[in-house]
Amino acid sequence: MDPMDQPVPPVTPPAPASTGSAPIDSATADRAAVRARAEAVLRELAGPAAVLREDQWLAIEALVVDRRRALVVQRTGWGKSAVYFIATALLRAGGAGPTVIVSPLLALMRNQVDSAARAGIHARTINSANPEEWDQIQAEVAAGSVDILLVSPERLNNPDFRDNVLPKLAASTGLLVVDEAHCISDWGHDFRPDYRRLRTMLAELSPGVPVLATTATANARVTEDVAEQLGTTGTDGRALVLRGPLDRESLSLSVLALPDPAHRLGWLADHLAELPGSGIIYTLTVAAADEVTDFLRGRGFPVASYSGRTEDAERRSAEADLLANRVKALVATSALGMGFDKPDLGFVVHLGSPGSPIAYYQQVGRAGRGVDRAEVLLLPGREDEAIWRYFASLGFPPEEQVRRTLDALAEAGRPLSTAALEARVDLRRARLETMLKVLDVDGAVHRVRGGWLATGESWVYDGERYAKVARARAAEQQAMREYASTDRCRMEFLRRQLDDEQAAPCGRCDVCAGPRHPASVSTEALDAARAALGRPGVAFEPRRLWPTGMEALGVPLKGRIPADEQAEPGRALGRLSDIGWGGRLRTLLADGAPDTAVPSDLLDALVTVLADWARGPGGWAGSDPQTARPVGVVTMASASRPELVGSLGARIAAIGRLPLLGRIEYAEGRPPYGARSNSAQRLHSLAGSLVLPPELTAALATAPGPVLLVDDLVDSGWTVTVAARLLRRAGAAGVLPLVLAVQG
The missing domain is CATH 3.40.50 (Rossmann fold)
Structure with a gap:
């Protein structure tokens, strides 16, 4: 079991008297002494038996001693958070500014704040859920009382934050952490254009400020892209890339091909109680999450729905209930993806197949972090293909529509809001906003108070790259079809999709060890499911x-x-x-x-x-x-x-x-x-x-x-x-x- 996956007791950050708080000079540092200090912090975090993994030390050494930029690609549960917690403690003890962590999801932010508090590190977060606290938090950062500041990527594209807060953060930051770094890359399964604003912050960092990017889900192409975007730094002119094997020894993967949605719901009604502990049931749409939740509640199961439409207070309550095992499962969309940390999560079930094996690996990685065995089960459906097609339709628009947007902004000669642009451009709101964020980072437009301005800078439509991304998405969908029907080890299949060179048969999945779950559905459960799904209106x-x-x-x-x-x-x-x-x-x-x-x-x-x-x-x-x-x-x-x-x-x-x-x-x-x-x-x-x-x-x-x-x-x-x-x-x-x- 990974020591950093265990609950950690409250500790006091290393004090100057006990840790040697003088700034670490990479030219003269006694690396053995620094490692001893890092090990001491880890023991305070995770107990007297905790020992750093070798790659954890290499990352900490690169950040604290060499002040390099590093990319860590390691499986969920490996202990990536230990790297930046320990690096923060050492850098702060040496007088460095606060660590800034860019995190994509509120669930991850809440977990990180709680973990930091248990470690005696003062962490604060700026995101869409706490605007009333922003002024106070920024004052605390300026006063030096914040050790870690977590920021959502959406804040990076907010004009006030970008123009007034981001430059000050870049000037005072002691360590920049980009969590879930695959979001930077449009080759990644969860590309987010807001993350592209990190390029600006990276360029404005003070010399010698280390940068750490972490992810559990990146194949070779994404890894190369992220490393390139981190920039070149360090004695050899390159970002350090630490990539480990992605096997999860606790996960037992299975696929059950059932004939229709009623059989899948009926199977859950019959067998959910048999799954260990509490877990997550993923659906592909919000509507499905609500349907499944209502059905399972009607069958007597304590479950809660969790999606992008769930209010923040309800999300917090649902997360707390799952962490405390007060519910058997959260029925969730991908909104409960990256960052949710429950070491004893006993199972992950997918009602419907995600469109990417990399996204699937990331989601199932929520389970089994602190238990010896966790069940992972995919129940694919014929309707999955239609949902994949819908999400594919939201890709980057054709050049004609992009040019029309740029022309509309240029003709206006003043800021136009997204709503005002809708009257001039035939794109739906979400797709238009995503395109504008990409154009903003590319320098073709600029977001200001009141909307968007055309910069007049030349811009090239990279149609070849967008076409390649679309082909990559289609290949990922085909890989998920093959995963569901393969007669080879499922864990090995997923690891090869992530270009894990050490991929080998796991000996645990339903292909290696034989089926673990019956496909049977009782008549009573099937009738109840059909009645629930057949209820019109x-x-x-x-x-x-x-x-x-x-x-x-x-x-x-x-x-x-x-x-x-x-x-x-x-x-x-x-x-x-x-x-x-x-x-x-x-x-x-x-x-x-x-x-x-x-x-x-x-x-x-x-x-x-x-x-x-x-x-x-x-x-x-x-x-x-x-x-x-x-x-x-x-x-x-x-x-x-x-x-x-x-x-x-x-x-x-x-x-x-x-x-x-x-x-x-x-x-x-x-x-x-x-x-x-x-x-x-x-x-x-x-x-x-x-x-x-x-x-x-x-x-x-x-x-x-x-x-x-x-x-x-x-x-x-x-x-x-x-x-x-x-x-x-x-x-x-x-x-x-x-x-x-x-x-x-």
């Missing part, structure tokens, strides 16, 4: 605000949408990302799928949704005329699925004994473009594209109540919003949207 909220900057596009809409022009909260059969109805709906609504009449099973399920809607809170039994029983059905025109939407509206009208009032049409037969555009562009395309035929307008004028607005899919939500505005202005008392699926 999700609510979705209508749009309440018009996008920013519509006037620039010739659309005179801004601010809050008037209440008498809004749709009511709508209902859908399911989300495309659901593990229940999602698979059925994705097949039906896929690009290129045949346009057919609504299938009977989906129609029956949607009728159930309508019945539940009528009986639920705010349902049709209430007195509000906007949500009273609908008096008619209106359908949306559809360029790709007219038969599906038309038959759906007609069948709903017939079953509900409601008149089919008509269909909202395209102006001049012109369907709106850009179904996946950002909000401003989508609204621009819709504003003049939808019209009410005269017969529908006449019918609405005499309709005594709200209408059902029927469509196949809600993506951005703007089609429903614009259609509802037309219907309300034509006299509809209310608009109740009913669709087959919601994107996301």
Whole structure:
């Protein structure tokens, strides 16, 4: 067991009298004496039997004595945090400034602050969850009372932090640590453009300030890229790279190929209690995490959901419950990936396969750090491929869109916010922001108060590199298919994917040692899972605000949408990302799928949704005329699925004994473009594209109540919003949207 994986008792940082606090001169240092001091700090951290690994000492020596830059690529649980804790203690004892650690996730930050406190090292963090503390923390740093400052990479791109805080940090830092350094590289499985701002901080560091980059998940290409970005320093002109074997002796890897989502959920219901201790159940989407959590709670398991949408206070509570074994599992997305530290985590189960073996290795590395054996189980699904395709669609945009963004900024001649740019560039918000961050680091744009400015600097679109990255992602996905079906050692397979030259059969996985888990699912658990996944109906909220900057596009809409022009909260059969109805709906609504009449099973399920809607809170039994029983059905025109939407509206009208009032049409037969555009562009395309035929307008004028607005899919939500505005202005008392699926 790694000594640094054990809970450590509180200690006092090495005092000058006991450690020899004079600054260490690399030219005259007695390296044996420095190592003895490092060993002493480790024993105070982890107990009297703790001994430094040889590579831990080499990293500490490089940082403390030689003031070099080093990259440490070692498996999870190896003790990378020991390196920078010990280096911090020695450097601080010698009068150096505080250590700055750039960490990507709040979970990792909280673990590091707690670990530092147990070690008697005063650590503070600046991130999006504690803005009210930033001024106080910066004052503490200036006063010299902070030993370690943890900063989120997003702070590095904040204009105030970048311009006012970062230069002071760079000037006073005694050690810079880049944790989860694979995020720097766009070859890494979790590239984050905010990390690129580290180049600026590296360039502004005072001479002789050491830098440490650490990661557990980097193949040879990522390692080379990160080492290059660290820059050259040290006596031999190169960053020191320490790369060790990646075997995890405590992990027992298995794959269970089960036929469908219901069997996977049923298997969990039958066998979760048999898995050792407490652990993590990973899902690929937020919707799936919520579904699995609800199902397992219904089966009596103490579990909690954890995703990027979970509020910070709930995250903290969930992390604490898992650490204290008050829950059997956290059902999590990749938001609970890097940095969560629970040495006795007994298992990791994946419901769905990540798109990269490197990402998979990183996530399963949460388990087994402080126990002799931990179970790692992959339950792949056919729906995984669709989710991979979605994430692949979020890559760096084509050159035309990038150039259009640069031109828009140049033409404005003033800062433009991301929201204002959406009115000029046909990119969704998240993808636009990621692109702008890359352009910022590349020098083509500059983030300032109020938005983004074009710098006028020349910029080259590296299409060849982006294409290579896309091919690398496709190769990683193929590797995950092969991992699930391989007849060779699974741990060896993962290690080879990370270019571990010492990879060899582990003797523990289900290929080496035989299956460890039965594939059986009880009839009772399978029936319960099918019932849970087959339960139809999700609510979705209508749009309440018009996008920013519509006037620039010739659309005179801004601010809050008037209440008498809004749709009511709508209902859908399911989300495309659901593990229940999602698979059925994705097949039906896929690009290129045949346009057919609504299938009977989906129609029956949607009728159930309508019945539940009528009986639920705010349902049709209430007195509000906007949500009273609908008096008619209106359908949306559809360029790709007219038969599906038309038959759906007609069948709903017939079953509900409601008149089919008509269909909202395209102006001049012109369907709106850009179904996946950002909000401003989508609204621009819709504003003049939808019209009410005269017969529908006449019918609405005499309709005594709200209408059902029927469509196949809600993506951005703007089609429903614009259609509802037309219907309300034509006299509809209310608009109740009913669709087959919601994107996301």
